[in-house]
Amino acid sequence: MPREVVDIPCQVDYLSILDEDGQVIDADLEPDIPDGRLLQLHRTMLLARRFDERMLQLQRQGRIGTFAPVRGQEAAQLGIVAALRDSDWMVPSFREQAASLWRGQSLESFLLVYGGFYQGNELPGNELPEGTRNLPVAVPVGTQPLHAVGLSYAIKYRGQDDVVVTFFGDGATSEGDFHEAMNFAGVFQTPTIFVCQNNQWAISVPRSRQTNSETLAQKALAYGFPGRQVDGNDILAVYVAAEEAAERARSGDGPTMIECVTYRLSMHTTADDPSRYREEEEVEEWRRREPLPRFQAYLKQRDLLSDSDIEETEEEIQGEIQDAIDRAEERMEKLANEELSMFDHMYAEMPPYLREQRDELARELAGQEGNDA
Amino acid sequence: MPKMTMVDALNTALHQEMEQDDSVIVLGEDVAVDGGVFRVTEGLLDAFGEQRVIDTPLAEAGIVGTSIGMAIYGLRPVCEIQFSGFSYLAFHQLESHAARMRWRSRGAYTVPMVLRTPYSGGVRALEHHSESREAYWAHTPGLKMVIPSTPRNARALLISAIRDPDPVIFYEPKAVYRAFREEVPEEEETWPIGKAQVVREGEQLTMISYGAMMRPTLEAADKLAQEDGVEVEVIDVLTIAPLDHETFSESAKKTGRVLIVHEAPRSFGPGAEIVARLVENSFWYLEAPIRRVTGYDVVIPLFAYEKAYLPSADRILRAARETLETPA
Numbered sequence: 239m240p241r242e243v244v245d246i247p248c249q250v251d252y253l254s255i256l257d258e259d260g261q262v263i264d265a266d267l268e269p270d271i272p273d274g275r276l277l278q279l280h281r282t283m284l285l286a287r288r289f290d291e292r293m294l295q296l297q298r299q300g301r302i303g304t305f306a307p308v309r310g311q312e313a314a315q316l317g318i319v320a321a322l323r324d325s326d327w328m329v330p331s332f333r334e335q336a337a338s339l340w341r342g343q344s345l346e347s348f349l350l351v352y353g354g355f356y357q358g359n360e361l362p363g364n365e366l367p368e369g370t371r372n373l374p375v376a377v378p379v380g381t382q383p384l385h386a387v388g389l390s391y392a393i394k395y396r397g398q399d400d401v402v403v404t405f406f407g408d409g410a411t412s413e414g415d416f417h418e419a420m421n422f423a424g425v426f427q428t429p430t431i432f433v434c435q436n437n438q439w440a441i442s443v444p445r446s447r448q449t450n451s452e453t454l455a456q457k458a459l460a461y462g463f464p465g466r467q468v469d470g471n472d473i474l475a476v477y478v479a480a481e482e483a484a485e486r487a488r489s490g491d492g493p494t495m496i497e498c499v500t501y502r503l504s505m506h507t508t509a510d511d512p513s514r515y516r517e518e519e520e521v522e523e524w525r526r527r528e529p530l531p532r533f534q535a536y537l538k539q540r541d542l543l544s545d546s547d548i549e550e551t552e553e554e555i556q557g558e559i560q561d562a563i564d565r566a567e568e569r570m571e572k573l574a575n576e577e578l579s580m581f582d583h584m585y586a587e588m589p590p591y592l593r594e595q596r597d598e599l600a601r602e603l604a605g606q607e608g609n610d611a
Numbered sequence: 612m613p614k615m616t617m618v619d620a621l622n623t624a625l626h627q628e629m630e631q632d633d634s635v636i637v638l639g640e641d642v643a644v645d646g647g648v649f650r651v652t653e654g655l656l657d658a659f660g661e662q663r664v665i666d667t668p669l670a671e672a673g674i675v676g677t678s679i680g681m682a683i684y685g686l687r688p689v690c691e692i693q694f695s696g697f698s699y700l701a702f703h704q705l706e707s708h709a710a711r712m713r714w715r716s717r718g719a720y721t722v723p724m725v726l727r728t729p730y731s732g733g734v735r736a737l738e739h740h741s742e743s744r745e746a747y748w749a750h751t752p753g754l755k756m757v758i759p760s761t762p763r764n765a766r767a768l769l770i771s772a773i774r775d776p777d778p779v780i781f782y783e784p785k786a787v788y789r790a791f792r793e794e795v796p797e798e799e800e801t802w803p804i805g806k807a808q809v810v811r812e813g814e815q816l817t818m819i820s821y822g823a824m825m826r827p828t829l830e831a832a833d834k835l836a837q838e839d840g841v842e843v844e845v846i847d848v849l850t851i852a853p854l855d856h857e858t859f860s861e862s863a864k865k866t867g868r869v870l871i872v873h874e875a876p877r878s879f880g881p882g883a884e885i886v887a888r889l890v891e892n893s894f895w896y897l898e899a900p901i902r903r904v905t906g907y908d909v910v911i912p913l914f915a916y917e918k919a920y921l922p923s924a925d926r927i928l929r930a931a932r933e934t935l936e937t938p939a
């Protein structure tokens with residue numbers, strides 16, 4: 239037999255449960271999520287959406303700096319984290335506002351960080367409350383999945399049954415670190431869930447220019463574990479995929495990759511102008527499939543949500559956001575003169591030379607005041 | 612002479628070099644259709660086509676490693692790393708291969724590539740978008756490390772870097788990108804790599820700086836002249852490696868007093884090497900301890916405290932006065 243076909247498992251399925259109008263396509267697939275939790279998810283989705291819009295305004299007014307809007311990807315994030323336990327870990331990239339809100343991060347902490355104050359990462363709600371385990375934002379693309387593999391190896395080593403979810407984009411799948419993470423997870427059979435938010439763009443580069451592969455999910459097959467695609471704008475489908483992956487991971491069957499097929503409806507970051515590289519028609523097309531109205535239609539159909547409920551929630555949310563902005567701006571004003579904190583948290587113990595530099599900065603700041611007077 | 616921003620000047624250099632040498636290839640993330648996130652490569656795709664102006668997949672090691680191969684073949688790749696804070700994902704390609712290919716192949720294979728990348732703080736950016744780590748590359752034998760400070764020298768140095776037979780890391784001070792315009796001659800200009808420039812002459816103090824810190828340094832020099840009647844000499848390093856210590860020593864021998872300014876962290880920063888060279892070459896002429904005004908040895912803070920971190924004209928001025936007041 240000089241030449242024969244090697245029979246390898248080579249299959250990627252695509253899962254979708256809600257159609258574009260929020261109708262259940264296949265009732266057998268519909269997950270059994272308690273009503274209260276569905277409504278909580280809806281509230282968080284709405285909160286993430288309105289907060290995103292408000293942050294964009296604040297950025298345009300110069301009240302905060304650059305950030306990456308989440309608009310359009312709320313279901314792809316919430317469906318995943320809704321299937322986790324509090325004791326599971328989340329290893330995000332930099333666009334996971336919706337997932338982070340669900341996992342307990344406060345609005346205020348986002349505002350502080352994007353307002354230029356690292357103290358946002360110290361606020362209650364973003365420290366690590368008992369049982370909640372979120373790593374901070376990772377800006378270098380594709381570098382953080384390896385940390386998820388390390389965390390999940392440690393979990394396995396300690397005999398725990400927690401799982402680790404890591405989020406990353408379509409662009410991230412081009413980075414070497416991503417492939418090393420996938421390979422390690424496959425070899426070590428770690429309880430890791432790789433969640434690719436395929437939002438079709440990496441700044442100006444379309445998904446088709448990142449890889450010649452038909453899907454991103456199929457990358458997992460090369461590393462010896464399942465990869466699947468889901469309609470990332472369908473929160474139920476995302477939830478089901480995450481639940482299955484978590485179940486696999488918890489029972490010792492190793493990693494899974496989930497490619498959430500979704501779309502970045504907004505700009506890459508507030509510094510970006512998408513009209514330079516993509517057509518409005520494409521955006522329009524995806525707007526029809528966007529996650530929020532679909533989820534709302536589903537909830538309405540199940541009589542869990544009415545228009546007046548939505549209105550009420552909207553109002554509540556506006557108040558919550560405004561309160562957070564007021565608190566954050568007050569806090570930023572107070573923190574404005576705490577420049578010396580830049581020396582904090584460099585090491586467990588501040589080395590003497592660093593202490594000297596801190597004293598030097600203190601003198602500089604005092605000197606400046608002297609000059610102003 | 613047209614007045615240009617540094618972005619325009621770099622763009623002009625790329626257009627001119629690509630025009631006259633078809634071995635020059637531009638590659639990187641978002642460099643083609645988008646024209647680069649800072650628009651330095653704007654218009655190149657239209658002018659030279661997608662074989663020469665390449666939007667790559669999102670992979671820094673890929674960009675640099677591929678550039679090395681192209682360069683070995685004889686092309687002149689000018690790759691862009693979107694922010695210098697992401698160049699570390701290509702660290703091994705630079706340290707292990709770009710810097711050593713000439714040495715390893717005993718001169719048979721060379722890597723005449725340029726890695727362009729924005730560095731520097733002061734633009735209200737996210738984490739990893741503001742740091743200055745030129746010392747990594749300057750510390751790597753086999754690499755050259757260039758940092759322009761104005762539109763005119765940026766154009767001249769980029770052309771020289773592209774023509775250089777060795778790998779050049781080219782740090783672009785993003786705080787200067789659109790900060791001011793300068794006249795840039797139509798006709799081609801180059802500037803020798805490895806040569807510092809005396810940009811202001813004086814007798815009492817030598818101030819040495821580069822990149823985005825040239826502006827506060829020159830501002831401090833102006834103030835010293837106006838308020839104290841002191842004329843200081845200002846040197847723009849321009850090439851961090853190989854370092855032109857002769858220009859520094861010559862000046863130090865004349866003034867006897869030296870102040871070094873950079874925004875990179877102080878410890879093991881370029882200033883440390885400059886001090887060492889000065890001590891080696893002009894020790895007996897020095898009349899006061901050499902001082903450094905630099906970034907602190909911390910992660911550059913998010914933008915709320917960036918101003919306190921970055922050397923300012925005032926901070927430089929105070930240090931200059933102290934150096935001038937030290938009795939010989």
Ligand SMILES: Cc1ncc(C[n+]2csc(CCOP(=O)(O)OP(=O)(O)O)c2C)c(N)n1
Pocket residue numbers: 333377378379380406407408409410411435437439440441502506640669671693697700
């Ligand atoms: C290692 C690295 N290279 C480049 C960048 C600049 N950058 C930030 S986001 C981005 C595109 C990311 O695309 P993708 O992974 O699809 O995530 P998305 O932004 O679409 O959420 C780039 C190039 C970066 N942050 N890190």
Ligand SMILES: [Mg+2]
Pocket residue numbers: 407408409435436437438439440441
């Ligand atoms: Mg993307």
